[in-house]
Amino acid sequence: MSKSICVFCGARVGNNAAFEQAARDLGDILAKNAWRLVYGAGDVGLMGAVADSAQASGAATFGVIPEHLMQKEVGKRDLDRFIVTDDMHSRKKLMFINSDAVVLLPGGAGSLDEFFEVLTWAQLGLHSRPIVVANIEGYWQPMLTMVDHLIASGFADAxxxxxxxxxxxxxxxxxxxxxxxxxANQ
Structure with missing residues (x-):
């Protein structure tokens, strides 16, 4: 059975063209490896870019969006699987349980929330799925420095x-x- 990759990323493209290019390239990579894209079902920003690219390259797609974001994030209804939830928590949970790994592309507060939730679950031993931070053009360096600060300050183990x-x-x-x-297959 093919693997599913959950991609957390922005509903905006950001101000560096490398971010959108990375999203498009990731969509191609997913298709090339026959991995299914699991993401927030938006048709805007990096979300739209990764989904459009994945679809154009032949990857399966699975999107989850809360009802209150259908207009703002322009729910992408032409996905292989499209689910509308009642709230953000249900969205994150469905995305996570339907994936085998997580990739964090550049994004905003929502992407940070998603990353730290799955990281916390891993820290608590609730899962051992791979989590990949895509530090495109050094975008996540301040967050990585903050994680190191948490460790150095004694609030987390190394x-x-x-x-x-x-x-x-x-x-x-x-x-x-x-x-x-x-x-993971071995």
Missing amino acids: SLRNLFCVAQTVDEIETVLRSALNT
């Missing part, structure tokens, strides 16, 4: 850093996912 991988490029994301997902 093992927290081992619960996710950092990739600087989409090619690195593919390498990490291939390795992690193949290891």
